[in-house]
Amino acid sequence: MLITATHTKVLIVGAGPSGLMMAAQLLRYGIIPIIIDIKQGPTDESKALAVQARSLEIYRQMGAIDRVIENGKQARGVIFNEDGKQVASLAMENVGEGQTRFPYILLYPQSKNERLLLDYLTLNCCPVYWATTLKSLKQTNRQVEVELHNGEDITFINCDWVVGSDGAHSTVRKQLNIPFAGDTYSHNFYLADVELGGNHFDNDKVNLFLAKNGFSAFFPMPEARRFRVLGNLPDEMVKKEDLTIEDILPGLEKNTGKPIEIKKTYWFTSYHLHHRMADSFRVQRCFLVGDAAHIHSPVGGQGMNTGLQDAYNLAWKLAGVVNGRFDEKILDSYAAERMPVAKRLLSTTDKVFNIIISRNWINRVFKRWIIPPLLKLAWGNEKLRATFFKQVSQIAISYRDSSINLHVAQSTQIKAGDRLPYLKVFDEKKQLETDLHEWCTKPGFTLIVLGKLAEGDLFAIAKWITVKYPGMLNFFYLPQSTKNHHIFDAFEVNIKVGKSIIVRPDMYIGFMNDKIDMVLMENYLKNVVGFIVDGS
Structure with a gap:
């Protein structure tokens, strides 16, 4: 399929999880982007495996969560082994109870995430232009001109904005001359998706095997008896050509102390791991998200989830600018918010991963004698x-x-900038239980007022929203009641004056005040967020 348009409001380069999420979020605000990818089609390789609670909350907001849960599998525990012997077992089932509707890690491969998001785009009439390559990019303060190639066909498009979600070798990043600082881990690694025979590994627990010369890990996948296996390549295998899974089996069996029966191999590859971060996430009218902006070790299953959140953070801001609702200054907050997250993530995953793969005797002693009892002790503390x-x-x-x-509140536990906590709400009128996150499913900001308001005050707020922020500010009012007392406690509400909270479209608290003051709320929306209000 060839691109016939000569102009687009947003061009997304790269149709992996980050790019697809970016497109899906823009569609929620009525913006149909052009999204391209150099590949022939969506990946069949599982790649990233873990979907974290924060990503599941995004899928719920999109109305896609049922399919994700149905086709995924909870990781119910992690078993640590040293030289083939179990040294610690940590139960993971509902470990985050009370913190989120999804108090677990879900095993749901990248390939399934991509299919889910592609279906979302298809339902909203937004195609992906496969086998299409970005060849050049030139920008001014007003637009970006790109040259795209599909086979022998060449297309020139003027774009208002460009989002580079084209992975670690990002053409967008290279065209912008943004340094990608970092390093490559010295070890070589292998990864395989296989169906195993026997009953050596639990179908819903992660098995980690630490050994003198490296490590290996078995991650259960949603399909029965199917596992993701990864580890470091033995030194003698590093330079071997045409490497197969049979080549690494002897080392794998030595690490685990178990016979490994592979019934079917779905995917096998060897590779180097990198940890790098772009010096900038934005240059003029171009942005970087996901692996184009940062890559790191697979520790903790953070990579794909971080990319999804990059897109989630940027999309509503860019949509507001494109739709003429926000001043462009809001776009500066994307890099300001997401770069510190990426920097912390690279630092923590790098430290943990280096301990895991290290072969020096100090780290071997640490892994063998200190980590297991430390984990058991820590896990016993709620x-x-x-x-x-x-x-x-x-x-x-x-x-x-x-x-x-x-x-502008005295609250100390929850503050503006924090993720909106997951708190259950009892709807007194409907006599049904819901939660604060469900109140934020519609696109736009959400105003939550806690306390007792007169009918006239409620009418004034509703009128203010209707006149100035139609379709961009959703309103919920919660008076105090016995069944909702925990919400008032969590937000430290003074019942005499109430509390006003404005939640951003990405379910982070943008504004919090110890009273209900429309002047201060107006100041926040216009002067802090940068809303462009007609007639003001």
Whole structure:
């Protein structure tokens, strides 16, 4: 399929998870982007495997969560082994109970994420132009001119904005001359998706095997008896050509101390791992998201999820600018919010991964004698378990220092910039239980007022929204009741004056005030966020 358009509001280069999520989020705001990819079609390789709670919350907001849960599998535990012997077992089932509707890590491969998002795009009449290559990119302060190739066909398109989601070897990043600083891990690694015989590994637990000369890991996949197997290549295999899974079996069996019966191999590859980050996530009218902006080790299953959140963070801001609702200054907040997240992630995953793969005697002693009892001790502490889940699930990510938040409340536990906590709500009128996240399923900002308001005040707020922010500010009012007392406690509400909270489209709190003051809310939306309001 060839591109016939000569202009687009948004061009997305790369149709992996980040690019597809970017397109899906733009579609929620009525923007149909052009999305291209150099590949012939969507990947059949599983690639990234874990979907964290924060990503599941995004899928729920999109109305796609049922399919994700139905076709995924919960990781119910992690078993640590040293020289083939179990040294620690950590139960993971519902480890994040009370923090999110999805208190677990879901095993749902990248290929399935891509298919899900592609179906979402198809339902919204947004095709992906496969086998299409970005050859050149030139931009001014007003537009970006790109040259695209599909076979022998050449197309020139003027774009208002370009999003580079084209992976670690990003053409967009290279065209923008953005350095991609970092390094390559010295070891070589292998990865295989296989169907195993025997009953050596639990179908819903991750098995990690640490050994003197490296490591191997078995991750259960949604399909029965199917596992993702990965590890470091033995030194003698590094330079071997035409490497197959049979070549690494002897080393794998030595690491695990178990006979490995492979009934079917779906995918096998060997590769180097890198940890790198772009010096900038934006140049004028071009942005980088996902692997085009940062790559790191697979520790903790963070990579794909971070890319999905990059797109989620940028899309609503870019959509507001494209639709003429926001001042362009809001786009500066994308890099300001996401670059610190990527930097912390690279640092933490790099440290953990280096311990895992290190062969020096100090780290071997640390892995053998210190890590197992330390893990058992930490996992027995409820607060430490909760902290671990918050970090791995990415629900702990906060933007408190962001320029597009305003905190004018005395609250100390929850502040503007934090993710909206998952709190259940009892609807007194409908006599049904819901939650705060469900209140934020519609596109746009969400105003939540807690406390007792007179009917006239409620009418005034509703009228203000209808006149100035139609379709961009959804309104929910929650008076105090016995069944909802925990919400008032969580937000430290003074019942005499109430509380007003404005939640951003990405379910982060943008504004919090200890009273209900439309003047301050107006100031936040116009002067902090940069809303462009007609007639003002």
